[in-house]
Amino acid sequence: MAEPVEINRAPLLEDLPHGFLGRRGGVSTGDVAGLNVGLGSGDEPALIACNRELAAEAVLPGARLATVYQVHSATCVVAEPWPDDARPHADALVTDRPGVLLGILTADCAPVLFADREAGVIGAAHAGWKGAIGGVTDATIAAMEALGARRTSIVAAVGPCIAQGSYEVDEAFAARFVADDADNTRHFRAGREGHHQFDLEGYVLARLRSAGIAMAEGLGQDTYSAAQQFYSFRRATHRAEPAYGRQISLIGLG
Structure with a gap:
């Protein structure tokens, strides 16, 4: 029997159904043991489906989970009840509908959850370095505003991602940002x-x-160094593991 799903929460979002989940609490085995929700991870589809259901039920029971086909872009879409095999290519999604649970998958990239409580609008973004510099968080804020949110009322939390001490980059990478x-x-x-x-x-x-976004916080958790708690693409690469899992970050309106 799987251990309970571990949920990391952000103080800024504490009264909303949300969670930054790791690998604890799932049914996958082997290199991706735990709560692997990555549809492209090579894991058994039935186990992935079970893990996605376990994750959703742990955060907002009965909600409809919406995820996207992530491509390291700055594209944000309004969530719809699309099937998993028809997910749009995007890296962020927003909604103002109760009962919809937004999900973003990561394995070192930064998951960002957003909420405007007054307007009843939420968002979730996958911010890898390409999406981050490309403006995925800006696109998410704009999409939330289109649903009636005000950026002065939006709060945001950055969940577990690769930490600075674990994230070595070359000169060309740094020069691009500068x-x-x-x-x-x-x-x-x-x-x-x-x-x-x-x-x-x-x-x-x-x-x-x-x-x-004046109210923004980071959880300060390193996916690379916490092998028992989180999946990490870079750690799996350094260890020459044949596969790596993906964790999910979720937010919904009850």
Whole structure:
């Protein structure tokens, strides 16, 4: 029998159905043991389906789970009850419908959950470095506004992602961010020769605040170093593991 689903919560969202889930509480085995929800992970489809159901029921029982086919873009869509095999290519989704549970999958990238309680509008974004610099969080905020939210009322939380101490990048990577905004140098720390350590969570938080989201927080949890708690693409790569799982972050309106 699987252990209980572990839910990491954000203080800014504490009164809303939400959770940043890890790998604990699922039925998958082997390299992806635990709550693997990645449809493209190579895991058994029946186990993935079970894990997705366990995740949804742990956060908002009876809700309809909506996810997207993530492609590291800055595209945000309004959630609809599409089947899993017809998910739109996007990296963020929003809704104002009660009973819809928005889900974002990650394995080192930053999951971001948004809410405007007054307007009854929520959002979820997958912010890998490409989506983050491309403006996926800005697109999510704009999509929420189109449903009636006000950015001055939106709160946001950045969930578990790869931490700066675990995220080594090369000179070209750092130069791309600095070329976009010279102030981005603050998100890089010197590493070994020709390399830097990138603060993905700090960068995403900075993007949120520069977009006018005054209430934004990060959980400060490192997916790479917590092997028993989270899946990590980079850790699996460094260990030469044949597969890696994906965890899910969820938010809904009850």
